[in-house]
Amino acid sequence: MADEGSFRKEWLRPFFFYGNNWISLLGGAITTASAMVLVGFWIVSIFGHGGSSNPYLGIIFELILPGVFVAGLVTILIGILTRRSYLVATDQVPSFFPEISIHDPIFRHGLDFVVIATLINFVIVGTACYRGVAYMDTVSFCGTTCHVMLPENTAYHISSHAGVACTQCHVAPGTAGYIHAKVNGTKQLLEVVFHNYPAPIMAANKLPAASTTCLGCHDPASSIGDKLRISSAYADDEANSPTSSLTMLHVGGKDSFGRLSGIHGAHMGKIEYISTDSSNQTISWVGKTESDGSLTEFTSGDPKAAATGQRRTMDCIDCHNTVGHAFTTPEDALNKDMALGSPAVTLPFVHKEGLALLKENYGSPELAQAKITAKLITFYRSQYPAVWNSQQSQVNAAAKTLVKIYNSNIFPDMKVGWGTHPNNIGHTNSPGCFRCHDGSHNAGNAKTITNDCSACHNLLVSGELHPKLLSDLGLQ
Structure with a gap:
């Protein structure tokens, strides 16, 4: 009890006496308000994330708010030192410091100031954080705040997913995805601040699994059947002679009887691969888990050489890799x-x-x-x-x-130019399908990943001027 009394007399009383000035009281209000917002955020994070999943939340809640909290503490200290220096210089330091009591009008007025200022700051800080989080959920923030995202933002607005928020594809749902996004967002901020970001920015192997993002809107098992693709080209002659090509794409899927067909059907199930480059353009090993649970391994090159590298499970993004950011030739x-x-x-x-x-x-x-x-x-x-x-x-x-x-x-x-971001759909301008379907990925049982073009599409018309088929279909 003696130690407690000594602590109150020698430390708490001087602290509250010198701290009873508007600078320290304001610092206390700032510290308390920022602490309340931080604690509220931590509670939401631990007991159920129901707010924003923006990857840049770490900027506010891991950097800015803790900085505000520390700034409030520093402000308290500055106020205490300032008042103490003034009282010492004017010889107004009391021989004993007043008791800490709610009945002391000076102490009570200081406490009232802190409570009122805390409430005001809480509203200000909380509203600012809410508005900041809401802004960081917008495409405008993701695409324009950091100049390094200019290529991706430009391509996004001309892609087929221009109406989909960035976070829907780049942040996995759930607590794990949320935490990973916050950490990654803070890391990206530091890279930009210290000018240590990669150029160009490549998203391969960095996106969440398609099962947690793409499949929220799309169902690859649905039976799409065949789709007719019409493309036009122009010659380099004086008349810019136009030609047309028609391709029947066997997209396929799974029908009502469970039968698999076409491009989607052939790639359902568990397929793994190993790539020897960071953009997944050179695939040296493919493993397909059969319906009976056995694994068929296909290797390109020496079949006796062991495949080395990280195994990745194939999903939508391995082919539809530019669906959200449309770069072209x-x-x-x-x-x-x-x-x-x-x-x-x-x-x-x-x-x-x-x-x-x-x-x-x-x-x-x-x-x-x-x-x-x-x-x-x-x-x-x-x-x-x-x-x-x-x-x-x-x-x-x-x-x-x-x-x-x-x-x-x-x-x-x-450092983004023509071909920097290859498109893996098709095989005209980049390897695409031929990364695996090149006829050289063989299994030990003499099986080969097919390179039969008709398995995926039929070329109905190739580079014809005014093709009759277009007229027959009423498309010309």
């Missing part, structure tokens, strides 16, 4: 926009000239816009003055389209 992008009307096919050699301009290196979006526009206008002014005079608006529109294509796919600062 200059040929595909130009053909698609020409089919939509700009650049206009009436402009001589616009396909050839457009491709040449898209494949040049400009160094920045601003230079790309200036040089693409100037060079295309110069070409038509010098080579086709009559076309320039009669179709000036079409030339300007073509230049804008080429600039849009270039600046949607090329980001020099992040």
Whole structure:
């Protein structure tokens, strides 16, 4: 009891006496309010996460709020030292410090100040945190706050998933996914602050399993059957001669009788693979677990050599890897926009000239816009003055389209160029399907992963001018 009395007399009384100033009282209110918000957040995290799953929550709750808490403590100390220095300098330090009592009007007024200021700060800090969390759940925050995300944000807005929030694909549900997202978000913040982020940013092997994200909206087991794909291309001649190709894709799935068919059906079940590169473009080993539980192993190269590397379970993203961020090739992008009307096919050699301009290196979006526009206008002014005079608006529109294509796919600062992000659907512009279906992945029992094209699609028309089949289908 003597020790307790000594502690109250020698430490608590001076602390409360010197701390009874507006600076320390404000610091106490700040510390208390931030502590209340932090404790509330921890309780929600432990007993049931029902709020935001944004990966950048760690910025607020692991960095900012603890910083505010410490700042409040420092403010208390500054107030105490300031008042003590003043009282010592003016010889106003009392011979004994007053008793800590609620009946002391000075102490009571200080306590009232702390309570009121704490409530006000709690509302302010809590509201600010809520608004901050709500903002961090938006695509705008994920895509524009950090300049390093410019390529992904640009591609996202022209992808088929442009209406899906970033967190729905990049954050797995549940406590484990939530904690991982917070830690990862804080790590990414530090990488940006210290300029230690990767360029380009590659998402392979970093996304949650499709079973926790994609399958919330999609059902790969549903029977889709066949889909007709029509693509247009333009030649590099003066007339930009258009051709069409028709492909019947056997998407398949599982029918009402449980029968598997097509592309989706062939890849259901447990399939594992080992890749020798970080972007999963070179696959050296494939393992398929059969219906009886046995494992069939396919290797590329020496079948006796043991496969080394991390085994990964194949899921949607291994093929649909650019579904949320649509990067393309200059040929595909130009053909698609020409089919939509700009650049206009009436402009001589616009396909050839457009491709040449898209494949040049400009160094920045601003230079790309200036040089693409100037060079295309110069070409038509010098080579086709009559076309320039009669179709000036079409030339300007073509230049804008080429600039849009270039600046949607090329980001020099992040080292993103044509082909940096390969598309694993198909096998025209990158290995894609041929990563496994190349005829060289063999099993010990003489089985080979098929490279029979008809197993996945039939090419009905290839590069024909005005194909009759399109007319027969009423599509031309």
